[in-house]
Amino acid sequence: MASDGQQPLPGTGPERRRQAMGVLAKATRLELEQVWNALPQRPEAVPVRGPETGLVMVRGRIGGGGAPFNLGEVTATRASVRLEGGTVGHGQSLGTDGEKARLAAIFDALLQLPEHAPAVERLLSQVSARIEAEDAQRIRETAATRVDFFTMVRGDD
Amino acid sequence: MYVAVKGGEAAIANAHRLLADRRRGDRSLPSITIEQIVAQLGLAVDRVMAEASLYDRAIAALAIRQSCGDLIEAIFILRAYRTTLPRFGYSVPLETADMQVERRVSATYKDLPGGQLLGPTFDYTHRLLDPSLLHDAPVDEALQREGGQEPIMRVTDILADEDLMEDDGTLPEGHVPGDLTREPLEFPMARDLRLQALARGDEGFLLSLGYSTQRGYARSHPFVGEIRIGEVDVELDLPELGFAVSLGRIRITECQMINQFKGSAKSPPQFTRGYGLVFGQSERKAMAMSLVDRALRASEFDEDVVAPAQDEEFVISHSDNVQATGFVEHLKLPHYVDFQAELDLVRRMRREYEAGRGDKTDSDIPEAAE
Structure with a gap:
């Protein structure tokens, strides 16, 4: 979450990169593949680490906001790549899809390069729009199950 | 031999x-x-x-x-x-207050910010078999309604100003969350480790224990303050970058059980709490977990430990169904030699018993393998 409420310019700053990585993690592999395959020039990406699948121990908090405790593990997959010019990108997401993590790492690296950043930004807004639409639909579906209480007026007094 | x-x-x-x-x-x-x-x-x-x-x-x-x-x-x-996978690390603690809520009900407040959201529930169904599911009949899409953007505040925060509600559980400064996948269990244990064990505990076992507290074996006067189900972000710190990133979302179920408490030498009368947090959509398990969590806190409130649900070592040692099934099911594996030894022992005891009664022994005892 952006705590300061200020959004840096697209493609700059660690906060922008952090947000972008979060969106890439929620992208489907298909979304990443389609944009990658449509790039006019795909730079060479050398694997630095992975893709490797492992576990993250998820923590909760006692009572929701108290001391942390270990809830259970999730599968996660991560990858790091280096582009021709030396730019390093990291990709990580829930699940076991190594190719998705590798593509996310490439896009993370591309976002740091001014000539490629606009294409990555388009991908990010496309994925964000899909997630927002899904969330909005879920909110509306949940809202339809909201209980509207009404009071029965008794006529005998 | x-x-x-x-x-x-x-x-x-x-x-x-x-x-x-x-x-x-x-x-x-x-x-x-x-x-x-x-x-x-x-x-x-x-x-x-x-x-x-x-x-x-x-x-x-x-x-x-x-x-x-x-x-x-x-x-x-x-x-x-x-066990075949490496451990990447521990997540940033989940923010259940920021959940994308798909269901939220409270049994303690009728009107509350965010409202009672039933979501996809079995509640209020008649539990009658539905013959339409025998066939692949078309199913209506869910209805949608605008105006669901109201913040969904945590029910346990409503009474917090009055100091009538125990706060979210704290542990001493510097306490490192226990991890039962890393260290062997030792009793007594801190509440964090207990919650980890309960979160993975067998639903049936915890359900029965929770039920036992309702029936009077460690009565705790529980109310469902809030159950919420929905998705939350899992964030992991990336040391190489110096910040935490979201890995995606998981669906969880949280139960805040509120329990009447008449006070003790140490604490004034107030509501105490039991907590349940479970992977996926599983409110039965989350509710049972919160009942058992509260029962296991007996010593914190100077309550007498008189019932199975309050006995930490009993509950935590037997809640894991993989351990339980392993030990129960191993009984069907070959125990031929053990049984031969037992057979010899029982025969000797029987001979001594018969001799003591002055009866004749039967020398024609068949072998176990016959």
């Missing part, structure tokens, strides 16, 4: 082949897919993920298919799978 016995390899191989054949069953029927199990038996998948303590829908569904729907067997398979 120890006698090693070999044999059975062919029988075992053939039994496994027979199991694979039975698992596939009638070849004229289409094989069930992992995607179908995830999409249409989602609550079974959730249960396996919760009790395996491993969140991965596709892998849990694969385990369910492999186990022919035996969920404890599926949980066992997932537990074995997780």
Whole structure:
């Protein structure tokens, strides 16, 4: 979450990169593949680490906001790549899809390069729009199950 | 003398082949897919993920298919799978207050910010068999309604200003959360470690223990302050970058149980709390967990420990169904030598018993193997 409420310019700053990585993690592999395959020039990406699948121990908090405790593990997959010019990108997401993590790492690296950043930004807004639409639909579906209480007026007094 | 016995390899191989054949069953029927199990038996998948303590829908569904729907067997398979993977780290603690809520109900407040949101619930169904599900009849899309953007505040925060509600549980400064996958269990344990054990505990076991507290074995006057189900972000710190990133979302169920408490020498009368947090959509488990969590806090409130649900060592030592099934099911494996020893012992005791009574012994005792 952006705590300061200020959004840096697209493609700059660690906060922008952090947000972008979060969106890439929620992208489907298909979304990443389609944009990658449509790039006019795909730079060479050398694997630095992975893709490797492992576990993250998820923590909760006692009572929701108290001391942390270990809830259970999730599968996660991560990858790091280096582009021709030396730019390093990291990709990580829930699940076991190594190719998705590798593509996310490439896009993370591309976002740091001014000539490629606009294409990555388009991908990010496309994925964000899909997630927002899904969330909005879920909110509306949940809202339809909201209980509207009404009071029965008794006529005998 | 120890006698090693070999044999059975062919029988075992053939039994496994027979199991694979039975698992596939009638070849004229289409094989069930992992995607179908995830999409249409989602609550079974959730249960396996919760009790395996491993969140991965596709892998849990694969385990369910492999186990022919035996969920404890599926949980066992997932537990074995997780031992093959490295640990990347610990997540940033989940923010359940920021949940994308799909269901939220409170039994303590009728009107509250965010409202009572029933979501996809079995509550208020009549539990009558639905013959329309015999066929692949079309199903209506869910209804939608605008105006669901109101913040959904945590029910436990409502009374916080009056100091009538115990705060979220704290542990001493510098306490490192215990991890039962890393260290052996030791009793007594801190509440964080207990919650980890309960979160992966068998739903049936915790349900029965929770039920026992309602029936009077450690009565705790519980109210469901709030149950919420929905998705939350899992964030992991990336040391190489110096910040935490979201890895995606998982669905969880949280239960805030509120319990009347008349006070003790140490604490004024107030409401105390039990907490439940479970992977997936599983409010029965989350509710049972919160009841047992509260019962296990007896010593914090100077309550007498008189019931099974309050006995930490009893509850935590027996809540894990993989451990339980392992020890119970091992009884069916060969115990030929143990039993021979027992047989000799019982025969000797019987001879002594008969001799003591002055009866004649029967010398024609058949061998166990006959």
